[in-house]
Amino acid sequence: xNILVFTKRxxxxxxxxxxxxxxxxxxxxxxxxxKVNDWDNYSVEEAVRIVDKAGGSVTAxxxxxxxxxEVLRRAIAMGAKDGFLVETGEALxxxxxxGELIRGFIDKEKVPFDIxxxxxxxEDDQFGAVGGVLAGxxxxxxxxxxxxxxxxETDHVVIRRELEGGLQEKVKVATPCVLSIQSGINxxxxxxxxxxxxxxxxxxxxxxxxxxxxxxxxxxxxKWVYPEKKGGATMLDGxxxxxxxxxxxxxxxxxxxx
Amino acid sequence: xxxxxxxxxxxxxVFEERNLDSLGLGALLGAQSVLxxxxxxxxxxxxxxxxxLKVKAAEEAYLNPMNMGKILEAVFAARGKPDHVLFxxxxxxxxxxxxxxxxxxxxxxxxxxxxxxxxGVFLKSYYSDKVFGQFKAAGAPAVLTVRSGSFxxxxxxxxxxxxxxxxxxxAAVEARTFVEYVEEEKTDIxxxxxxxxxxxxxxxxxxxxxxxxxxxAGALKAVLSGSRPVIDKMWxxxxxxxxxxxxxxxxxxxxxxxxxxxxxxxxxMKDSDCIIAVNKDPGAPIFQYAHYGIIGDIHKVRDKLKELxxx
Ligand SMILES: Cc1cc2nc3c(=O)[nH]c(=O)nc-3n(C[C@H](O)[C@H](O)[C@H](O)COP(=O)(O)OP(=O)(O)OC[C@H]3O[C@@H](n4cnc5c(N)ncnc54)[C@H](O)[C@@H]3O)c2cc1C
Ligand SMILES: Cc1cc2nc3c(=O)[nH]c(=O)nc-3n(C[C@H](O)[C@H](O)[C@H](O)COP(=O)(O)OP(=O)(O)OC[C@H]3O[C@@H](n4cnc5c(N)ncnc54)[C@H](O)[C@@H]3O)c2cc1C
Numbered sequence: 001x002n003i004l005v006f007t008k009r010x011x012x013x014x015x016x017x018x019x020x021x022x023x024x025x026x027x028x029x030x031x032x033x034x035k036v037n038d039w040d041n042y043s044v045e046e047a048v049r050i051v052d053k054a055g056g057s058v059t060a061x062x063x064x065x066x067x068x069x070e071v072l073r074r075a076i077a078m079g080a081k082d083g084f085l086v087e088t089g090e091a092l093x094x095x096x097x098x099g100e101l102i103r104g105f106i107d108k109e110k111v112p113f114d115i116x117x118x119x120x121x122x123e124d125d126q127f128g129a130v131g132g133v134l135a136g137x138x139x140x141x142x143x144x145x146x147x148x149x150x151x152x153e154t155d156h157v158v159i160r161r162e163l164e165g166g167l168q169e170k171v172k173v174a175t176p177c178v179l180s181i182q183s184g185i186n187x188x189x190x191x192x193x194x195x196x197x198x199x200x201x202x203x204x205x206x207x208x209x210x211x212x213x214x215x216x217x218x219x220x221x222x223k224w225v226y227p228e229k230k231g232g233a234t235m236l237d238g239x240x241x242x243x244x245x246x247x248x249x250x251x252x253x254x255x256x257x258x
Numbered sequence: 259x260x261x262x263x264x265x266x267x268x269x270x271x272v273f274e275e276r277n278l279d280s281l282g283l284g285a286l287l288g289a290q291s292v293l294x295x296x297x298x299x300x301x302x303x304x305x306x307x308x309x310x311l312k313v314k315a316a317e318e319a320y321l322n323p324m325n326m327g328k329i330l331e332a333v334f335a336a337r338g339k340p341d342h343v344l345f346x347x348x349x350x351x352x353x354x355x356x357x358x359x360x361x362x363x364x365x366x367x368x369x370x371x372x373x374x375x376x377x378g379v380f381l382k383s384y385y386s387d388k389v390f391g392q393f394k395a396a397g398a399p400a401v402l403t404v405r406s407g408s409f410x411x412x413x414x415x416x417x418x419x420x421x422x423x424x425x426x427x428x429a430a431v432e433a434r435t436f437v438e439y440v441e442e443e444k445t446d447i448x449x450x451x452x453x454x455x456x457x458x459x460x461x462x463x464x465x466x467x468x469x470x471x472x473x474x475a476g477a478l479k480a481v482l483s484g485s486r487p488v489i490d491k492m493w494x495x496x497x498x499x500x501x502x503x504x505x506x507x508x509x510x511x512x513x514x515x516x517x518x519x520x521x522x523x524x525x526x527m528k529d530s531d532c533i534i535a536v537n538k539d540p541g542a543p544i545f546q547y548a549h550y551g552i553i554g555d556i557h558k559v560r561d562k563l564k565e566l567x568x569x
Binding site: 011013014015016017018020024027038042093094095096099123124125126127128129130131132133134135136137138139141142143144145158160161162163164165166167168169170171172173174177180183184187216217218219220221222223224225226227229230231232233234235236240241243244245247248250251254255256257 | 269323324327348349350352353354355356357358359360361362363364365366367368369377379381383384385386387388389390391392393394395396397400432433434435436437438439440441442453454460478479480486487489490491492496497499502503504505506509510511518531532533534535538539540541543545546547548549550551552553554558559562563566567
């Protein structure tokens, strides 16, 4: 089994204030820390587990600037054999263009694979589209929201897809295929700083994105805007004890606490 | 004639309610609206669209992105290409939308929650609703997935019931086949029945902190629930998850601690009578949905509440 797993470096904005610059041209990420996309952490782990059982090797691939090497080292520390960086300087907001670039890369470099794994979505743009676009472009079978891989056979896999409200569906998918992995599918292993340091000794190959065929973007980002303000909450202000007292008062008023 | 193709989401005999948002966006787009549904006894709101287009396909085949590719091919052949193809923002909706985009070379914009008709731009969430991007599709047909709750008020009744059309489905593909549904395991705690939920998010930091929130829940006589990351990390059992892929809850009070307010979470709790959010980030989207908010460290709030509740 050769598994390609796509892993992306994203801005960790959950606790950050985001500023739109100019007339909505950009989002200022200069002071925001970066990390591996949460979903990709699960898919790298899943790839390594499949190979541990079925044999073969895992290749981690990232598209981005030189800094994305960080997520490749991480994947190698988790058990990937190779790390490929497809280096691009320009912003690729369009998941379609990204899918085309990945197809172009796999075709031209003749990268062998049985299964391609992506995350369900990136934390930052939440398009959730790259895996599906890639499968459509390459004419490969596809499944998303994969929350369990129950069997890996020579010509197919049996997986479970997460639907809404706790329901799942079991699906048989022929290989080679593309699967988009949902968070929670496994418990990703802990990666130590020592492990990453060791992984840096494994050579990562760098490819230039300009070398691969892709069309012009199919969607255009016109501008960035802040969300429309809804009603908004009544903020409880004051010292900690005072604020907590007010909160208990609300609970009493609502009749859920005496 | 230009038209909007609305791909209905159906599941186990039910026409999903979130289709109404696709119908609403369809109305805003203004072209003839054509609702695609598989053959079957679905309750289709046929006054809200111009055409109901039935395709001969079993439900499981219809929900399979590879079959959907074949079905779309048949629709395009019979009616010409639409300007827009709308799917629901859901597990199967996004799966088929992205796949179809790749297959036919169509632009795709997911999680669309707004449309500016004058500017012709679609609003798409970034960073869990902290900012939005305004997007234009550079070609037609464009594929869009529609966020639940965003457009249903625009779905307008037409004077007459929809015209009925039908197409033959294609032979089911073998590369991907449905095996069975797997139900969630039943547990003794049902968070949908609780009057008071204390819900914790990734902001609690690590597993060791969970016990402290269990104690707080005990002191307040609340039931403990959580956002998806907390369940993914197995800090709380799956049955305690609030959100689209967990439970939809409507307690009297929903106290959210360390939860940012991503759409998938909000969709599962927004109809609670009273929402109280505690978060250290004043810009956290959850404050837009909460009735009361506290900006501060959740651990400090937890410890102080425990102290006051005992006293
Ligand atoms: C404010 C802002 C600025 C941005 N600036 C830039 C920029 O300057 N340069 C730039 O290149 N991009 C930039 N991006 C990111 C770019 O917009 C997105 O990557 C693009 O929209 C494609 O969507 P996606 O692939 O991330 O989506 P999804 O479909 O949500 O991603 C799903 C999966 O696809 C795979 N995947 C996606 N992208 C990559 C990747 N890069 N490498 C490896 N695997 C991947 C992963 O497995 C991921 O889990 C920016 C985004 C934002 C919000
Ligand atoms: C298909 C799909 C289905 C999904 N289904 C669900 C679902 O059912 N339910 C769900 O919840 N999510 C779901 N998600 C995930 C969702 O997109 C978000 O990733 C998730 O809701 C984020 O959880 P969170 O708010 O706990 O974490 P984060 O977004 O990381 O937010 C943590 C918050 O804690 C705050 N914080 C941190 N430390 C402190 C502190 N000491 N004091 C105070 N505040 C602090 C931060 O400011 C931040 O706002 C789904 C995603 C996908 C793709």
